[in-house]
Amino acid sequence: MKRRNNTFTLIISILLLSGGFLLFPAKRFAQEEAASKIMRYKQYEVSTGYYEEYEAKPGKQLPFVEIPGVRHGLFPYSPAAASVRNPSRLADAHQGIRFYDRRRCEDCHIEQTKNIHITRANLTCRQCHGGEPIASSEHYFSPMNPIRRHAYVCSKCHEGASASYAGYVIHAPNPFSASTLKSFPVLFYAAWIMVAIAVLTFVVFLPHTILWGLRELLLKK
Amino acid sequence: MMTNKNRIKRFTPVQRLFHVLLMLSFMVLGASGLSRLYINTGWGKWLAGLFGGYESALLVHTYTGIFLITGFFVHILYLMAKINPKTIIGPDSLLPRGEDIKQFFSHIGWFLGFRESPRFDRWGYWEKFDYWAVFWGMVIIGITGLIMAYPLVATRYMPGWGLNVALWVHRIEAFLAMAHVFIIHFFIAHLRRHNFPMDRAMFEGSTDLEAVRSEKPAWIDRLKKQGDYENLLVRESQPQQKAIFFVFGYIMVAIGLFLIAGALVNWQRVIW
Known part of the structure; x- marks a missing residue:
């Protein structure tokens, strides 16, 4: 009988302890201050998109460097060719699309409307992608650029979002489809x-x- | 009125407490989780209403989940305090043995009328499977659940796309767990003739001696040989207690069937 009482007391006290533990809020790591420049510098660069006091622009172009799956033709990243060949780096991703102002996002991006943020949280495209012109996500001033989207877009709702957190695939594919x-x-x-x-x-x-x-x-x- | 000692002890009060806590939190987790998943159907909205809506259903789900994970850790501590190195391998242990595989096949042979029913010892293979299924389910569903409950912390240690994976693993494992408990576990514990209308062992702590003799003769023989048999015999509990067990058990069955039926009927309308 004594032994059983001891087990009960142990279980109850552990449950109470863990209950107390739950009262404290989760730590918001992205709000941490960068305490040491040496330790934190890289994190600071990644999370702000600022290198020293200048904003990062794309590095110098290497016309003969092949990038599997991305490179199309010679000089893929020359500043002029980029706007023609690579629509993911435009200041206005929809430039040149006819009757653009009469169209709705879902006319072309129907697949992108099937995700939790739209079906469950009732967000609209504009609440994340912003007003016109919508820059390509890899344009270096775009709020959607992965170097800063967590701070400019995600953290509008998800307080403390980090760059890694923003790696969540918003437009998630159907996990069971062959593609x-x-x-x-x-x-x-x-x-x-x-x-x-x-x-x-x-x-x-x-x-x-x-x-x-x-x-x-x-x-x- | 004194009744005979016609039942044999099977579970300690602590083990029964674990089971009741597991049952209650499993039901709350299943209902609140399904209410979130089915929120765009009328059924899901009604279910979410029980928890105060879409947002608070998540709150209930998260904290019940953390409670269950805590219970899991307490159970592991309990195991470490309780494990006896002498009986860890053997018929009294829940660890799977080669014997279980043999019994599984000979049991199926008995279903089909080819052979005699195997003489089960203390734990049948289906009971061991139920125990370890909860174990593996707790690990999978608990880890993915914690990842989604604290995504900011979790993504410090893994890439953000891990959240997509965690969500789907959590969903599929949840469906597996609910379907297994609400269909197979409930059938074995309630509907088969041996236990009908209800196997009270997990609530009363003891099982009917006649039923054990017919299903688990090897256990009885072993107990008699070891001389523990007489010490394990107990009296039946009071009718009022039995009524409580019965009502509680059938409320759980009703909730489980309601959840699984609602989930199946509304399956097509879910926007994943």
Whole structure:
């Protein structure tokens, strides 16, 4: 009897302790001050997009350097060619699209409307992507540029968002579709492996349990 | 009125407390989680209303989840205090043995009428599976849940796209857990003839002696050989207590079936 009381007291006290622990709010790491310039400098660069006091512009172009999957033709990143060949670096991503002012975002970007931020949080495209002109996400002054989008876009709602946090794939693909294998393989494999575990469990235990129920029903007592 | 000692002890009060806490938090987690997932259906909105709406359903879900994870750690501490190195491998242990695989197949042989039912010892393979399924489920669903509950902290140690993966792993594991508990576990504990209308072992702490003799004869034989048999016999609990167990058990079954039916009926309308 004594031993059982001790176990109860142990369990109750641990539950109470952990309950007290929950009262404290989570630490907001992105609001930490950069205390040491040496330790924090790289983090500071990444999280603000400022290098010293100047904003970062794209580095010098290397016309003969191949970038797999990105490079199309010679001089892919020359300042002039960039605006022609690489629509992800334009100041106005929709430049030259006819009747642009009469169109709605979802006329072209219907796939991008299927995500939690729109279907559940009722956001509109403009609340993140901003007003006209909408710069390409890799344009060096775009608020959507990964070097600063967490501070300019995400943290409007998600207080304390960091650059890594902003790596959440907002326009998430359907994890089960074949195209996800290419665009987001980890998600594809994780989802299918979990489904396989679930299916395996039921393939074994559903017939097993039905047969068991039938067998006991027909049992002569 | 004295009744005979016609039941055999199976679970300690602490073990039953663990099970009740697990049940209650599992139900709250299932209902609040489904209410979030199905929020664009009428059923999901009604369910979320029970928790005070979409936002507060998440609050309830998160804190119940943290409570369950805490309970899991307490259970591990309990195990470490309780484990006896002498019986860790053997019929009294919940660790899987080669015997379990053999019994699984011979049990199926018995379902189909090919052979005699295996003589189970203290734990059947399905009971071990239930125990370890919760164990592995707690780890998967607990880690992904914590990642999503504290995304700012989590993304310090992993890339942001890990949140996408965590969300889907959490969802699929949740469906697996709910479907297994609400269909298979409930069927085995309530509906099969051996236990119908309800196996009270996890609430009363003891099982009917006749039922154990027919299903787990190896356990009884071993207890008699070891001389522990007489010490484990107990009396049946009061009718009032039995009524409470019965009502509580069937409320849980009703909630579980309601959740699984609602989830299946509204499946097509979910915007994932």
